Amino acid sequence: MREATNKKVIAIAKNFELQGDLVQVNRWGNGHINDTFILIYQIGKMGRIKIILQKMNKNVFPKPVELMENIMNVTDFLYKKIEDAGGDPLRETLNVIPAKNGEPYYIDEEGEYWRAYTYITDARSFDTPESASDFYESGYLFGKFQSMLSDYPAETLYETIEKFHDTRDRFARFKKAVEEDVMGRVAEVQDEIQFVLEREADACFFMELIDKKEIPIRVTHNDTKLNNIMLDNITRKGVCVVDLDTVMPGLAAYDFGDSIRSGANTAAEDEKNLKKVSCDMKLFKAYTKGFLAGCGADLTEKEIDLLPMGAKIMTFECGMRFLTDYLQGDVYFKTSRLEHNLDRARNQFKLVSDMEDKWETMQEIVAKYK
Ligand code: ADP
Ligand code: GN1
Ligand code: MG
Numbered sequence: 001m002r003e004a005t006n007k008k009v010i011a012i013a014k015n016f017e018l019q020g021d022l023v024q025v026n027r028w029g030n031g032h033i034n035d036t037f038i039l040i041y042q043i044g045k046m047g048r049i050k051i052i053l054q055k056m057n058k059n060v061f062p063k064p065v066e067l068m069e070n071i072m073n074v075t076d077f078l079y080k081k082i083e084d085a086g087g088d089p090l091r092e093t094l095n096v097i098p099a100k101n102g103e104p105y106y107i108d109e110e111g112e113y114w115r116a117y118t119y120i121t122d123a124r125s126f127d128t129p130e131s132a133s134d135f136y137e138s139g140y141l142f143g144k145f146q147s148m149l150s151d152y153p154a155e156t157l158y159e160t161i162e163k164f165h166d167t168r169d170r171f172a173r174f175k176k177a178v179e180e181d182v183m184g185r186v187a188e189v190q191d192e193i194q195f196v197l198e199r200e201a202d203a204c205f206f207m208e209l210i211d212k213k214e215i216p217i218r219v220t221h222n223d224t225k226l227n228n229i230m231l232d233n234i235t236r237k238g239v240c241v242v243d244l245d246t247v248m249p250g251l252a253a254y255d256f257g258d259s260i261r262s263g264a265n266t267a268a269e270d271e272k273n274l275k276k277v278s279c280d281m282k283l284f285k286a287y288t289k290g291f292l293a294g295c296g297a298d299l300t301e302k303e304i305d306l307l308p309m310g311a312k313i314m315t316f317e318c319g320m321r322f323l324t325d326y327l328q329g330d331v332y333f334k335t336s337r338l339e340h341n342l343d344r345a346r347n348q349f350k351l352v353s354d355m356e357d358k359w360e361t362m363q364e365i366v367a368k369y370k
């Protein structure tokens with residue numbers, strides 16, 4: 001079981017450099033991977049302070065020590081850049097609170113890894129944007145994040161998940177899952193399997209460009225889902241990019257694409273009524289404008305031209321991952337109902353089809369803001 005009880009969380013928290021009396025513990029956020037908790041401490045008459053405590057998912061991230069080394073190095077790097085630019089590094093980047101033994105993580109008696117972060121105050125994340133302006137701000141901040149890391153020494157980063165966005169390899173792993181059919185679910189999802197198999201060329205598209213060195217590999221976030229960004233509660237400007245587990249070499253078009261996939265969908269990621277699922281062109285436009293304002297100056301013309309392709313292929317890849325997980329027995333993503341991953345896969349495939357229908361509009365929007 002991935003679940004951890006509050007009692008356990010309270011015991012774990014005692015191993016971190018935290019002060020005051022713990023007065024409240026709650027589960028936090030809608031992430032699909034880690035177990036996230038918010039803890040509130042009362043420090044005498046000084047008031048209350050929130051912190052984030054996370055149990056890292058060892059199934060997804062098999063090398064948590066390397067992962068935390070990446071996070072420490074990346075957040076130190078960002079801290080200095082933000083400070084030099086006159087920003088507030090305690091709010092604009094994640095800050096790790098060390099364990100009492102000095103490590104950036106604590107290992108419990110079951111061998112599970114835990115970490116603590118300062119809480120990003122007066123801000124919140126969204127599963128769907130409440131306005132085009134929210135989405136513009138998200139695009140700007142994710143773009144700026146990439147731009148700030150443009151001189152980060154990529155060779156020092158560990159690959160926290162092997163071949164994470166190697167879509168061609170994901171396609172091969174999908175076919176293997178179909179062949180193995182460990183849950184006996186293949187017969188009932190023939191249409192969805194067909195949808196994937198028809199798009200082998202899409203799965204190989206970016207990997208072939210990388211092989212031919214036609215597009216650069218950059219230090220990217222690789223999980224630019226809308227709820228991995230915090231917007232200020234009052235100004236609604238982007239404050240901080242969170243969920244840094246997958247910061248490693250990757251593609252600008254994929255970071256752009258994952259945000260479109262998650263934020264420009266007119267329905268929730270797991271909406272079953274596919275009539276509600278489509279790619280909102282007003283939101284696509286807002287994000288494009290924001291992302292290019294944040295990092296457009298760093299991108300090559302070809303990278304910019306490929307942004308719509310990034311959106312389509314990241315949506316396709318994510319759908320293929322959900323379907324693979326369904327076929328393998330829901331072992332990767334957190335699910336809360338029997339066909340949750342299947343519903344998510346169908347939803348993503350509907351979004352891919354809608355993008356295919358709106359292809360010209362997507363191209364025109366990107367060309368306009370280039
Ligand atoms: P997962 O890997 O499971 O997606 P995240 O690291 O994204 O986990 O955390 C889940 C949610 O918790 C985020 O979407 C965000 O809303 C919230 N969150 C994460 N870190 C912080 C933080 N330091 N301060 C405030 N909220 C946070
Ligand atoms: C996961 O961790 P979270 O919820 O931000 C996943 C992403 C998927 C996304 C789909 C490390 O993101 O790759 O696109 O779910 N993260 C990892 O909702 O696999
Ligand atoms: Mg997350």
